[in-house]
Amino acid sequence: MNFSTKDGNATGSVNLRDTLVTAVGKTVTVVVLGVTIVYINATMVHTFNQHHIFYLNPRYILLIHLALNNMIQLTTSVSLFILTYAFQSIYTSLCVLLVLPAIVTTQNTPLNLAFMAAECYVSVCIPLRYNYICTVKRTHVIIGIIWAISSLSVLPDVFIMLATEPPAFLHSRVFCQRDRVFRSSYSMKKRDASHALFLVVVWIVLFYTYFRILFAAKAANADAKKARNTILLHGLQVLLTMMVYVQPMFIQFLVYLFPGGITSIHFVTFIIYQILPRCASSIIYGLRDVTFRKHFKRYLVCAVTVNIIRPENTLKIDS
Numbered sequence: 560m561n562f563s564t565k566d567g568n569a570t571g572s573v574n575l576r577d578t579l580v581t582a583v584g585k586t587v588t589v590v591v592l593g594v595t596i597v598y599i600n601a602t603m604v605h606t607f608n609q610h611h612i613f614y615l616n617p618r619y620i621l622l623i624h625l626a627l628n629n630m631i632q633l634t635t636s637v638s639l640f641i642l643t644y645a646f647q648s649i650y651t652s653l654c655v656l657l658v659l660p661a662i663v664t665t666q667n668t669p670l671n672l673a674f675m676a677a678e679c680y681v682s683v684c685i686p687l688r689y690n691y692i693c694t695v696k697r698t699h700v701i702i703g704i705i706w707a708i709s710s711l712s713v714l715p716d717v718f719i720m721l722a723t724e725p726p727a728f729l730h731s732r733v734f735c736q737r738d739r740v741f742r743s744s745y746s747m748k749k750r751d752a753s754h755a756l757f758l759v760v761v762w763i764v765l766f767y768t769y770f771r772i773l774f775a776a777k778a779a780n781a782d783a784k785k786a787r788n789t790i791l792l793h794g795l796q797v798l799l800t801m802m803v804y805v806q807p808m809f810i811q812f813l814v815y816l817f818p819g820g821i822t823s824i825h826f827v828t829f830i831i832y833q834i835l836p837r838c839a840s841s842i843i844y845g846l847r848d849v850t851f852r853k854h855f856k857r858y859l860v861c862a863v864t865v866n867i868i869r870p871e872n873t874l875k876i877d878s
Contacts, residue, residue, distance in 0.1 A: 585826050586644055592834050593637035600626040600633075600837075606855045617698040618682075619851065621675045624702050628671065629837040632664035636833045643735055651728055654735035655720075659713060662737060666709035668800045668836070669757060673764040674701050676790055680768035684775050712753045716741040719749075758801055765794050792843050799836035 603626045606613075613619040639657050642649055682689050720728075723743045733739045738747070769790040813824045846852050 582644060586641060589637055589640050589826075589829065589834070592830070592838070593633050596834070596838050597630050597633050600630045602858055603851075603855060604630075606851065606858050609858070610854060613851070615695060617678055617693045617695060618675070620695065620698045620702075621671060621678065622848075622851070624705075625668070625671050625675075628664050628667045631660055632668070633833070633837055635661040635664070636829075639735055640829060648732040648734050651731055651733050651740060654733060654740050655717065655729075658735065658737055658740060659717070662713045663706070663709045665800070666712055666753075666757065667705050669761045669797050670705045670708060672797050672800070673761045674705070676765050676768045679790060680771055683772050712757075715749060716743075716746045719743050719746050761797055761801070765790065765797060769794065792847075796836065796839055796843060799839055802832055802836075 604623055607619060607623040607626075613623070635657055639661065642657075678693055681692050685692065720741055720743065723745075737750075741747075741750075772790055810824060810828055813828075814821055817824065846855070
C-alpha cells in the first residue's frame with residue numbers, strides 16, 4: 560500500500576509538471592509570435608509616419624490601416640489567450656470588453672483587403688481616373704465605413720445579451736469565447752448570416768478585380784502582371800483571414816475526432832487562424848512594395864542595431 564501510494568504521488572507529480580511545462584511553452588510561443596508580429600507592424604506604422612509621401616497615397620494609407628488593425632487584433636487575442644490559460648474563466652463583463660475589439664478587427668481585415676484590391680484595379684484598369692476616384696479624403700471615408708460595418712455586425716449581440724440574459728450573468732465567470740458570451744440563438748444566426756455575407760461580398764470583389772486586371776494585362780504588360788499577382792496575394796490573405804469564420808465548426812470536428820486533446824486543438828487553431836494571417840499580411844504587403852521596403856528595412860535594421868549596442872562601446876564613443 561505504501562509503495563502504491565508513493566508511486567501514485569510520483570506519477571501525479573510528473574503529470575502535473577508535464578502539464579505545467581506544456582502550458583508555459585504554449586503561452587511563451589504565442590507571446591513571442593504575437594510580440595514579433597506587433598513589432599513588425601509597429602515598425603511599418605513608424606515608417607509611414609516618418610515620410611510625408613506615404614500620407615498622399617491611398618495604397619499606403621490602407622496598408623497602414625491594415626497594420627494598425629493587426630496590432631489591435633493581436634494584442635486583444637493574445638491577451639485573451641493568456642487570460643484563459645491562466646485563469647480558465649474571467650468575469651463576463653471583462654470578457655465582453657476584450658472580445659468586442661477582437662471581433663471588430665477580425666471583421667475589418669477582409670473588408671480592408673477588398674478595398675485594397677479595388678484600389679489596385681482602378682490603378683491598372685482606369686489609370687486616367689485614378690487621381691479622381693482614389694483620393695486621400697475618400698480613403699479616410701472608406702476606413703470609417705469599414706469600422707462602421709464591422710461594428711454594426713457585432714454591436715447587436717451586446718443588446719441581445721442585455722435583453723435575454725439575467726443581470727447576474729455579467730457578474731458571473733465564463734470561459735472567454737464569443738459563443739460563451741453571446742450565446743443566444745439570435746446571435747448565433749446573425750453571426751452565421753454576417754459571416755456568409757462578408758464572405759460572398761469580399762470574394763465577388765476579389766474575383767471581379769482579378770479577372771478585369773487579367774484581361775487588361777493581355778500578355779506582356781509588366782505593371783498589369785504585377786497588379787494581377789498582387790490581387791492573387793490579396794486572395795490568399797483573404798482566404799487565411801476568412802478561415803476564422805469556419806473555426807467553430809472545425810474545432811467541433813477536431814474535438815469529435817480527438818476528445819482528449821481539447822487544449823492542444825485550441826492552441827493549434829489559435830496559431831493558424833489568429834497568428835499566421837497577421838504575419839502573412841505584414842510580409843506580403845509591407846515587403847513587396849519597393850518604395851516602402853527601402854525605408855522599412857532601414858528602420859527595422861536601425862532598431863535592431865540600437866538594441867545590440869553594448870554599453871561599453873557607447874562609453875568609448877562618448878569618451
